[in-house]
Structure formats: structure tokens, C-alpha cells
Amino acid sequence: MKIFERLKIEFKKKQLKNKDYLFLFEEPPEDEFVAFDTETTGLNPKEDDILSIGAVKIKNNQILLSERFYQLVKPVKEINEESIKIHGLRKKDLENGIDVYEAIDKFVRFVGNRTLVGYYIEFDIAMINKYFKKLSGTTLPNRYIDISGLYYDYKIGIIPQGNVDLRLDTIIKDLDIPTFGKHDALNDAIITAMIFLKLKSI
Template sequence: MINLLKRLKKEFLKKKLKDNEFLFLFDDPPEDEYVVFDTETTGLNPKTDDILSIGAVKIKQNRILLNDRFYTVVKPEREINEETIKIHGLRKKDLENGIPIEKAIKDFLRFIGSRPLVGYYIDFDVAMINKYTKKIIGIPLPNKKIEVSGMYYDYKIGTIPQGFVDLRFDSILKGLKIPSFGKHDALNDAIMTGLIFLKLKSKN
């Protein structure tokens, strides 16, 4: 029944697709391949905030393909305040040299293809991407989503008597003995999330 509903939803979205160039989003995903991604944004509300950068890497056969990565900075369509700049670390100069959001989204879609998407609190990042894909190609992302904080919770909960699992990003890195790259930008966070995913995937 669940598979039938998924197929029906997929067919419904395919009919709503406005640009046939992106029909590849509905292809069967390549075997044992994933895309890990992260976004930097002006805030935490997908309805009112905007994407400033997108970082992503591909995983194939349990290896992060650092030579096959995606990173782009988006030129904002409105003025960005100084406090926001302090959070994401992108300078005004970086943003002024960014690319238009429509090109960024289309390039990102070509990069991910039909692969499952992996992320840390991925629902937020997907919601930010969907804000634009709905306007540009008429549909939200049809890709499967995998949440690493949920994987980590399932892995840890049986070992903690009091039933509390610290799901902060740096705490997960520490708990899995994965080194932090220090600088938090979209690409570095995507790579570290990929390491989290592979470590947890190996424990299943």
C-alpha cells in the first residue's frame, strides 16, 4: 500500500512538472549513491528567508567523492543585514559575486539527479530548496530524504539509560569520533554530514 501511494505521488508530480529537462528527477536512482547537502540561509523560516549558498557532495559505494562536489553562492535579491552575515560568514563581496537563484537551483538539480538526499535536519534544507523549485519547475523535490540525526538517535538510544540523546551537530561528531572541520559553511557541513552518514550506515 505504501509503495502504491509513493508511485501515485510520483506520477502526480511528474504531470505537474513544468520543464521536461528535469524529468531525470523521476528516474530510478543509481545503486548505492547518495547526495549529502546543506544550505546557508538568511534565517530559519523557509517562507520568508532566502538561500545564500548550497553545498553538496556525492557518495558512491560508501565513499565520499570529494572530486564530485557542488558549491555555489547565491546573489541575494534583497539587502542582507550585518547580523545575518556574522552567522553564515559570507561577506557582502561573496554574495555580490554570487549567481542568480534560478541558475543555482537548476545547477543543483542537475547535480543531485534522482539520488536520495542526506542531511542534518534535512526537512529544513529541502523546504528551502522547494520554495524555489515550485516556482521554477512547478514541483517540490521528489527525491527520497535521509535524516542523519534520526539515524544517530536510533543508534544511541539503546545505550543511554535515561533516554536522552544529544542531537546537536557537534555532539554527534564527537559521539562518533569524527573530527570537526571547524569552519561551518554549506560544503564543509555537507562533507561532515556525509561522514556521519557513512559511519552510522556501517553500524546497521
């Protein structure tokens, strides 16, 4: 681990107010990851809310479908029609959702100290941290990997000075990744995991 990264984690540990989350600061297991995705009311972490979280564990280059996480979240504010077109979650779909802080706690305990994997992951982490910081006093210390960055590095090596299309649909098609009919946070997390393993093996 780089010195700067270690110092950043130590700073977060000092900020920790809820000692129940000390397990997050343990050394992560080798070759274990959690791919995850969130569905939200918009793209502004400061103003928008989480509607669902999906995640799946990866161990020894295998996606553990038996160890998956999916949670609907009861919205804090009214959902507008524009956001429904994106995530497809209507008010009645979320009636059985749980409180966002309970959902974040469950998600964090599912993840543990594993490295996180996502597509443009900094947005999803910002959404999680919005609530996790209120629960713990700090932000997630987990290492993370962005598959859009991995894909860019892979493509730019093949087509230097070319424009790399980082849209998810393009990446899926180019890497010949199978897709599922239903678009939700869990299926997107599984697709993310498949892309990650494919790029890891190239």
C-alpha cells in the same frame, strides 16, 4: 518502494511543467547519495533566502570529493547582521554569486535522481523547493535521509528512555568525526556525508 511513496512521486510527476527535469523521476541508482547543506538568511523558508549551497556525492560507501558542488548565491534582499554571525557570509563575499534560480538548476542537475542526505534536511529541502517549484511546477521527488533521525535511532537503542542530544557538534564529537576549520555549506555537506557513512556502518 511503498505504495504511498510511489503515489506521491506520480502526483509530483503530473505537476511537472518543465520536462527538462524528467530525469529526476527515474529510479535512483543503488548506493548513491548526495549529502548537501544550505546557508540561508534565516530559518523561515517562506521569508528567508539561500546564500550558498554545498553538496558532495557518495558512492559505494565512499565520499567522492572530486564530485562536489559549491555555489554562492546573490542575495535577493539585504543581509542583516544577525544572520552574518551564523553563516559568516558578508555582502562582499556574495558579489560573485549567481541568481538563485540558476543556482537551484545547477544543484538539481548535480544531484540528479540520487537520494539526498542532510542534517534536519526537511528545512534545506523546503528552501530548495521554494525556488525549484517555480522552475518546474513541482517539488523535488528525490528520496531523502535525515542524519539526525539516524543518530537518534542509534542512540535510543543504547540508552532507551534517555534524552538524545541531536546538536550537530554533539553528534560529531560522539562519532569521532573530523572537522574542518572553515564553516561553510560544502564543508558541512562533507561532514554530513561522514556522519551518514559512520551511522550506516554501525
